[in-house]
Amino acid sequence: MVPDGVPVSELVSLTPPEQVARTALARAKAAARARGLRPGQPARGTAVSSGAAPGPRDPQPLSVSAGRLARDLGWEPGLVVGDLVHRWAHIVGPQVAEHCTYESFEAGLLTVRASSSAWAANLRLLAPAMLARFDEALGPGVVVQIAVLGPAGGHGFGRGPKRVPGRGPRDTWG
Structure with a gap:
């Protein structure tokens, strides 16, 4: 509706949908004839x-x-x-899956998080063997690089009323 209450169809003459469809079909038929195609005949080069x-x-x-x-x-x-996350423990093995979790996967880069810094070091050494297992399970070239992160967060030793000065246990805690 137009603000003054007059419908748009009364102000502008619209082409009926049937006429638009007939015109489009006629153009498509003409283009097919120009390429040498005829109705009911198979396309050239097809069995x-x-x-x-x-x-x-x-x-x-x-x-x-x-x-x-x-x-x-x-x-x-x-x-x-989804396949990687679902079959994570089967692909990497139960022992590695216990100490390593999936974080993200983007453009061939798989990011995993280890439960401790010792496991992070082991996973970095196991990366070539893990890449071979991913190639076998998901297809070659899907996972091309593995980034290993250390443990997340921590216990927050630097906060609180009973804070102890010094470096503290860092990420090897646990």
Whole structure:
């Protein structure tokens, strides 16, 4: 509605939707004729029947269709992260999973957090073996680098009324 109460359709003559659709169809047919295509004829260079070998017109397994859909919609990175988080303990092993948690994954860089500085040092040494396991489990080139972080937070020894001066136990506590 226009502010003075008169509908827009009375002020402007609109093309009926049927006419717009007919015009678009006529343009598409003309473009196809210009390329040499005729209705009812197969496109040049395509087989009429699929034959003995599988073709694009044959039924596809659901995994192929779902994979193509995920790739076309850009979901693959999120699916890889979900698979990585879900199978974390299986991929890295139960002992490493007990002392190492997933933090983030972005552009091939996997960031993990160790439970102590000693485990962080061990994980840095185990990085090449872990990369091989990720290649085996998730596919080659998905995880290309591993960043290992030390333990998070801590006990906050520098705060409170009973604060003890000095360096304190740092991140090796626990």
